[in-house]
Amino acid sequence: MPTVIEVVTVVDAAPRRVFDLELDVDVHAGSLRGSRETATTSTGRRRLTLGDEATFRATHFGLPWRMTSRITAWEPPHRFVDEQTRGPFRSLHHEHHFEDLGTSATRMTDRMTVSAPLGAFGALVTRLVLAPYLRRLLKQRAAYIRRVA
Template structure:
């Protein structure tokens, strides 16, 4: 059974600014510095668009992980989706939504669906360990995006 993780952040910046920061692999890597995350793109560009693949390498739970995702939907500046094509999960689908708040900023919603391998044992590990960990990572990343986006607004 897949687990759903959802986080909502409010950012005082335009949706287009937040959208672009979310698709910048250098920003992503900087937001995950604690896990020594790196990102390599299939296109060589640092800004992702539909069809692009990105391979992440990081250390989580003391283990080196590698995961490749593809941008499967792209509706700038409102929404994009990335989905794992290779990696540790049976399924990982991450929807990013950006809603303008009447000139006051952006409501950014991350909705991640994950399913681990190993049947019932994987489902338990996902609910007890992996989902809470990923929720914390999404919040950390959103905080990083918020700081960058709001600094650009002040500049």
């Protein structure tokens, strides 16, 4: 059973600026320094676009993790979607929405839908452990984007 995690953040910057920062793998890795995250891209560029893949390596729960995601939807500067192509989850679908609030402010909404392997046990672990952890990571990244913007 999929679990949906949503985090909404207001950023004092125009939607295009926030959109671009969210697609910069160096900004992404910088927002999660505590997990020693690194990122490589399929193109060698540091800013992703439609069809690009990024492989992220990090340490979470004291264990090394590796996940590759592809940008599967692209509507600048309003929305993009990345989806896991390889990694620890059965599926991970992450929608990024950017709403212009006027006066150079943007409502940034992260909506992540995640399904874990291992059936009912995986669903329970996702709901009790992974979802709160992922929500905290999304909030941490959003706070970093707000500072950088």
